[in-house]
Amino acid sequence: xxxxxxxxxxxxxxxxxxxxxxxxWEGMCDQDGRPGEKLITLYRDLARGGIGLIITSYAYVRTxxxxxxxxxxxxxxxxADSFKLMVKAVHDAGGKIAVQVVHGGGQTDTKTAGRKPFAxxxxxxxxxxxxxxxxxxxxxxxxVAAFGNAAHRVKAxxxxxxxxxxxxxxxxxxxxxxxxxxxxxxxxxxxENRARFLLDVYRKVxxxxxxxxxxxxxxxxxxxxxxxxxxxxAIYSARRLSEAGIDAIEVSAGTPSSxxxxxxxxxxxxxxxxxxxxEMARRIKGAVDxxxxxxxGFRSYEVVEKAIRDDGMDxxxxxxxLIWEPGLANRWLQGxxxxxxxxxxxxxxxxxxxxxxxxxxxxxxxxxxxxxx
Numbered sequence: 001x002x003x004x005x006x007x008x009x010x011x012x013x014x015x016x017x018x019x020x021x022x023x024x025w026e027g028m029c030d031q032d033g034r035p036g037e038k039l040i041t042l043y044r045d046l047a048r049g050g051i052g053l054i055i056t057s058y059a060y061v062r063t064x065x066x067x068x069x070x071x072x073x074x075x076x077x078x079x080a081d082s083f084k085l086m087v088k089a090v091h092d093a094g095g096k097i098a099v100q101v102v103h104g105g106g107q108t109d110t111k112t113a114g115r116k117p118f119a120x121x122x123x124x125x126x127x128x129x130x131x132x133x134x135x136x137x138x139x140x141x142x143x144v145a146a147f148g149n150a151a152h153r154v155k156a157x158x159x160x161x162x163x164x165x166x167x168x169x170x171x172x173x174x175x176x177x178x179x180x181x182x183x184x185x186x187x188x189x190x191x192e193n194r195a196r197f198l199l200d201v202y203r204k205v206x207x208x209x210x211x212x213x214x215x216x217x218x219x220x221x222x223x224x225x226x227x228x229x230x231x232x233x234a235i236y237s238a239r240r241l242s243e244a245g246i247d248a249i250e251v252s253a254g255t256p257s258s259x260x261x262x263x264x265x266x267x268x269x270x271x272x273x274x275x276x277x278x279e280m281a282r283r284i285k286g287a288v289d290x291x292x293x294x295x296x297g298f299r300s301y302e303v304v305e306k307a308i309r310d311d312g313m314d315x316x317x318x319x320x321x322l323i324w325e326p327g328l329a330n331r332w333l334q335g336x337x338x339x340x341x342x343x344x345x346x347x348x349x350x351x352x353x354x355x356x357x358x359x360x361x362x363x364x365x366x367x368x369x370x371x372x373x
Contacts, residue, residue, distance in 0.1 A: 002018070002308050002309060002314070003018075003308070003309070004017055004018050004019065004301075004304060004305055004308060004316075004332070005017045005018075005332075005333055006018070008052075008314075008315075010161070010214050010216070010247050010248050010291060011161075011212065011213065011214040011215075011247040012212060012214070013053075013096060013160050013161055013214045014096075015052040015053050015096060015315075016050070016052050016094075017050070017051075017052040017329060017333075018052060018308055018314065018315045018316060019050075019051050019052045019304075019315070019316055019318065019329045020051065020052055020053045020054075020055060020250075020293060020315050020316065020317040020318070021046050021051045021053065021054045021055060021317070021318065021319065021322055022055060022218075022250065022252075022295045022317035022318060022319040023055040023056060023057055023058055023100040023163065023165070023218065023319070024057060024319040024320070024358070025057050025058065025067075025068055025070075025071060025349070025358065026039060026042065026057045026070070026072075026357060026358045027068065027069060027070030027071070027353065027356060027357050027358055028042065028070055028356070028357045028358070029070050029071060029072045029073065030070075031069075032073060032076070033059070033060065033063075033066070033071060033072055033073020033074075033075070033076070033079070034073070034076075034079050034082050035072055035079075035082050035083065035086055036082070038357060039057075039072075039086070040085055040086045040089050041089075042326075043056070043086060043089060043090050043095075043097060044089040044090060044092075044093050045326040045327075046090075046095065046322060046326045047089070047090045047091075047093035047094060047095025047097070048093045048094070048095075048326070048327070049322070049325075049326040049327035049328065049329055049330055050327065050328075050329035050330035050333060051095065051322065051326075051328075051329045052096070052315070052329070053095075053096045053097070053098060053160070053161070053315075054090060054095055054096065054097045054098070055097075055098045055099075055100050055163055055216075055317075056072060056086075056097065056098065056099045056100055057071065057072050057100065058071065058072070058100045058101075058102040058165050058170070059071075059072040059073060059074035059099055059100060059101055059102065059150070060072070060073050060074070060075065060101075060102055060103060060104065061074060061075055061101050061102065061103055061143070061146040061147050061149070061150040062075050062103060062143065062146045063075060063113070063114055064103075064108075064113045064114060064115050064117070064118065065102065065103030065104045065105070065108070065113070065143075065146075065171065066104060066108060066112050066113055066114075067102075067104035067107060067108045067112065067170070068112070068353075069112070069353070070356060070357065074099060074101055074150045074153055074154065075146065075149075075150065077153065079153075080153070080156075080157055083153070083157045083159075084157050084158060087157060087158040087159055088158075091158075096160040096161075097159055097160055098154075098159055098160055098161035098162060098163050098214070098216065099150075099154045099159050099161075099162055099163070100162075100163040100164075100165050100218065101147060101150045101151065101154070101162060101163070101164060101165065101205075102164075102165035102170050102171070103143055103146070103147070103170065103171040103172075104117070104170055104171065105117065105118060105119045105120070105132070105170055105171030105174045106118065106119030106120075106123070106125075106127075106128040106132035106171075106174060106180065107127055107128060107129075107169050107170055107171075107174070107255075107256070108129065109129040109130055110130065116130075116132065116133050117129075117130065117132040117133070118132055118133055118134075118135045118139060118143075118171075119132035119133070119134065119135065119171070119174055119180060120134070120135060120171075120174050120175050120180055120181040120182075120183055120187065120188065120197075121134050121180065121181055121182040121183055121188070122134045123179070123180055123182055125179055125180055125257070126225075126257040127169045127180075127225075127255050127256050127257040128180075134183075137185070137187075140187065140197065140200075143171070144197070144200045144201050144204050145204065147164070147201045147204055147205055148204040148205055148207065148208040149208075150162075151204075151205040151208045151209050151215075152208050152209070154209075155208075155209045155213055160214065161213070161214035161215070161216055161247075162205065162209065162213075162214070162215055162216070163215075163216040163217060163218060163250070164198075164201060164202065164205065164215070164216070164217040164218070165217075165218055166198055166217050166218060166219045166220065166237075167218045167219055167220040167252045167253070167263070168218075168220065168252065168254065168255055168256070168263050169223070169255030169256055169257070171197075172197065172198050172201060173220050173223070173229065173255070175187060175194055175195075175196075175197040175198060176191075176194050176195060176198060176220070176229050176233065176234075176237060177194075177223055177225075177227075177228045177229045178194070178227055178228070178229070179223070179225060179226075179227040179228045179229075180228075181194050191233040191236050191237070192236075194233070195233075195236065195237045195240060198237060198241070199240060199241070199244060202215070202217070202241060202244060202246060203244065206244075206245060211245070214247045214248070215245075215246060215247050216246070216247055216248045216249070216250060216293075217241060217246055217248075217249055217250065218250040218252055218295075219234065219237065219238060219241075219249050219250065219251060219252070219284075220234060220252055220253055220254070220255075221234045221251050221252070221253045221277060221280035221281065221283075221284060222234060222253045222254075222280060223253070223254065223255050223258065224253060224254050224255070224258040224259075224261035225255060225257055225258055228255070231280055231283060234280070234284065235283060235284055235287045238284045238287055238288050239287045239288060241288075241290075242287075242288035242289050242290045246290055247290060247291070248290055248291040248292070248293055248314070248315070249284065249288060249290060249291075249292055249293065250292075250293035250294070250295055250315075250317055251277055251280060251281035251284050251292060251293065251294050251295070252277060252295050252296060253276075253277050253280060253296070261276075263296070264319075264320065264344075264346055264349075265296075265297060265344065266344050266345060266346055267344060268297045268299055268342075268344040269343070269344070271299075271300050271302065271303050273297060274297045274298055274299050274300060274303045275294070275296060275297055275298055275303055275307055276296045276297045277294055277295065277296035277297075278294055278296070278307055278311060278313070281294035281311075281313060282311055282312065282313075285312055285313070291314035291315065292312075292313060292314050292315075293313070293314065293315040293316070293317050294307065294313050294315075294316060294317065295316075295317035295318070295319070297344070298316050298317075298318050298321075299321060299339045299340045299342060299344075300339040300340075301332050301337040301338075301339070302337075304316045318340070320342050320344065320346075320348060321340035321341070321342040323342070323348050323358060323359065323360045324340070324341050324342050324360035324362065324363045325340060325341055325342070328340055341362075341363075342360075342362075343362055345361070345362060347360075347361035347362065348360050348361060
């Protein structure tokens with residue numbers, strides 16, 4: 001029977017447990033996307049805290065794919081030394097680390113991207129800040145190549161794995177969604193065509209890193225937007241990825257326009273509100289042969305344990321709880337099985353945008369109160 005704290009492997013990458021730090025924006029890189037000591041320290045603390053695998057914040061593969069200030073970039077060979085320091089810090093602390101690679105597509109703006117954004121179609125939709133330009137076939141090929149180049153850097157700089165971002169409204173997800181992909185060529189229409197860009201990116205990355213290097217993906221199971229990606233099309237995409245040799249699929253859902261069903265839901269105050277992507281992840285698990293990771297609202301040890309033991313999940317991803325408690329995995333391992341202290345307020349992101357780096361606003365308030373006593 002699978003257990004949380006057992007050693008496992010994903011394509012030769014050994015992990016000390018089944019807990020993964022899911023990628024999230026941290027806002028701790030410079031204007032060009034180069035990481036500094038602040039971000040390296042954050043990852044070092046996560047490794048020391050016992051998490052099985054750290055997946056970095058989403059790193060843009062080209063400058064026109066940048067989405068938010070302070071976002072990590074993986075497009076420039078000149079960043080090698082900074083990324084190698086990151087890897088060394090994590091490895092010295094006993095951890096494993098993967099880079100999540102992304103292109104923002106239409107989910108950015110001209111100021112941030114440095115040009116008018118690209119997308120599968122020039123669609124006016126809520127998740128796009130402005131109407132983007134439709135990608136030409138030639139531009140599609142160039143972006144596919146950029147994913148391959150990014151994956152080459154990830155492997156060459158010593159990271160343990162690479163993850164594609166195919167969720168949350170970014171470019172791969174935009175091709176999969178009928179709402180944002182209204183093309184009439186070989187990249188649009190049927191799910192077979194809408195999944196073509198995803199599979200082109202995967203094949204280019206696999207060709208670049210080789211068969212013995214872990215390639216993962218975060219994939220939306222549904223967009224929760226009228227006209228967007230649904231679970232049946234997500235299952236098709238997951239199955240095709242599994243057949244092509246993907247090493248693990250992390251199941252998520254939602255976009256910034258999904259309202260109460262966004263990727264980062266609030267008010268997760270009791271176990272019944274946790275694991276909000278689990279049922280969809282179970283359906284995807286039944287359709288693939290590769291390991292499945294599920295993310296979305298995990299806070300309680302018992303809920304995590306059940307998802308692995310009874311629901312067949314191979315790994316559980318967490319992000320917000322580890323902002324307050326980077327040592328949550330070690331706390332649970334040592335027998336303190338109280339739920340994560342995270343209250344799912346999302347003020348970590350608001351504060352990060354205002355102050356140049358993500359942090360737990362609730363923890364900060366608690367510390368300030370304690371200092372005044």
